Amino acid sequence: MSRLFSLPDQRLIRFLRDHKVIDCGAGSGLWLRVLHEDGIDAIGIDPAPGPGVLTGSHLDLAQYRDRLLLAVWPRDGTDLDEWVSIWGGDMFVVIGAFSRFTLGDYRLAQERWFLPPLFKCPSEVRVMYRT
Secondary structure, X not given: OOOOOOOOOHHHHHHHOOOOEEEEOOOOOHHHHHXXXXXXXXXXEEOXXXXXXXXXXXXXXXXXXXXXXXXXXXXXXXXXXXXXXXHOOOEEEEEOOHHHOEOHHXXXXXXXXXXXXXXXXXXXXXXXXXX
């Protein structure tokens, strides 16, 4: 059973138009469908994929380093530092309640990444760039 925590926000969709996207943990493919409907080049992967989503996990992210990494409400306890280390790209977007998963003890934000003031977005959205 998939859980729906966050609907796609038009401000974020406009931002994503300029990027090729890999949606890791895409689940049922809701976000992927919205991105495709808006003409965004997006691929979704998930261990239990829904329609239009490829079978895969964060362990497959290295082959998508040319894409923006999108993580929408990762499961509780997800180590995003591991995801980002495997992926190796330059920009990622995380949507979720940040107390529910780990960000390498915020090492990503402290050592290599920063949160730019690109646009006013919902409080659960973080856009991170490599410095």
